[in-house]
Amino acid sequence: MIPSPGLRATGVGALPHRDPDEACRAVLAAFPEVxxxxxxxxxxxxxxxxxxxxxxxxxxxxxxxxxxxxRSIDPSEAMERILLDYLEQNADPYRVGEAYGSGFHAMMGRDLSDALLVKCQVTGPVTFGMQVVDETRRPILYDPEYADLLGKLLGLRARWCEGAMRERMGARATLVVLSDPYLASLGSAVVPVDAGVAASAYEDIAGLLDGGLGIHCCANTDWAFILGLEPAVVSIDAWTYAREFLLYADDVARYMEAGGVVAWGVIPAEYSIFAAEKPDAFFSRFQEIRTRATETIDPDLFDRQSLITPTCGIRNANEEEAVAIMAATASLSRRLRGEGP
Known part of the structure; x- marks a missing residue:
């Protein structure tokens, strides 16, 4: 698990910035603690x-x-190498190249040793497996070989990221969050996702990490299943789906009692929605969530085990608008902790 965040704030993933150094400066200005x-x-x-x-x-x-x-490229040798590296916990060959993660490389040049927690995101195995297809447009999650491989491949990526956050950023505690919106397909008859395959991939990833592993799903899903995986953090779009999530209030209470953290995405990441609301609306929405949740969950426990975030990554905004969303997230956190109006 991770340190109790106590209503501190952080972000989710994407920013619209093109300059990675400027993106990192914006993050650190808004969220110095996490x-x-x-x-x-x-x-x-x-x-x-x-x-x-x-x-x-x-x-x-x-x-x-x-x-x-x-399929014209024989994947067997590369697959065998991944399986061997997984068994040997050899993550170094799976480092993030600068073309794939310029923000990661820019953040590696910063000293984050004073932070309570440092967080990054990796694509979740279900979303990865449903978005990548073969020549017949069949998702590779439906291919037994690839389905078994995904958790190991992404686990090695996550392990490298965890190590880089510790060694290159000085992080005292780390959190790798799996961004997995396709978990909304659990139980779907239209785009079926096998819960057993999802759980196996998650367990493969968790088995490689020493720090926290979280799950972000910005849609509604089978929250009992997600909570049952016992991730360090469950990150949700609480602006839209808090009511559905709190239908599982007993599960959430047990999860928090065991040290789990809920990241309440209560600030809309869609700028048009964000801009249409007054700042007090975000405070009121969170207080409504807290009132409902604490009918089941001890209020002190709820506050200790809660993070405040935007609903998702900030994509449909310009840089100035994204900074405003992050600032509102940080402001709400301070207000909830009694550190600001």
Missing amino acids: PYVPTLPTRGLLEAIVFADAEYLPGGVVRDGRLVVD
Whole structure:
């Protein structure tokens, strides 16, 4: 698990910035206690979700703006190497290249040893496996070989990121969050995702990490299943889905009692929605959530085990608008902790 955040604030992932140094400065200005490594998809396709973590995918190629597995490239040798590296916990070959993570490289030049916690994101295995397809457009999550490989490949990526946060940024505590919106497909008859496959991949990733491992899903899903995986953090779009999440209040209470943290995404990351609200609206929404949650959860426990975040990565905004969303997140956190109006 991770240190109790006590209603501190952080971000989720994407920023619209093109200059990675400026993106890092914006993050550190807003969230000095729990900084996160920004992803910068505006810089190019390779820094977008899924693409950013496909650097070492066996047979992976980009065609017409999509990631596909080219079956004409024999993946067996590369797959065997990943399995061996996983068994040996050899993450060094899976480092983040600068073309895939310019924000990560920019943040590695900073001393974050005073932070309570340092956070980054890696694509979740379900989203990765559903977005990458073969030549027949079949998601590779439905291929048993690739389905088994994904957790190990992403686990090695996550382990490298964890080590870099400790060794290159001086982080005292680390959190790698799996960005996995396709977890909304659990139980779907239209785009089915097998819960057993998802759980196995998550366990493979968790098995490689020494620090915290979290899950971010910005849609509604089977929250009992997610909480049952016992991640260090469950990150949700609380602006939209708090009511659905709190249908599982007993599960949330047990999760928090065991040391789990909920990251309440209560500040809209969509600027048009954010700008239409008055600042007090975010405070009122969170207080409504807290009132409902503490019917089941001890109020002190709720406050200790809560983080405040935007609903998701900030993509549909310009840099100034993104900074405003982050500032509102930090301001709400201070207000909730009695440190500001």
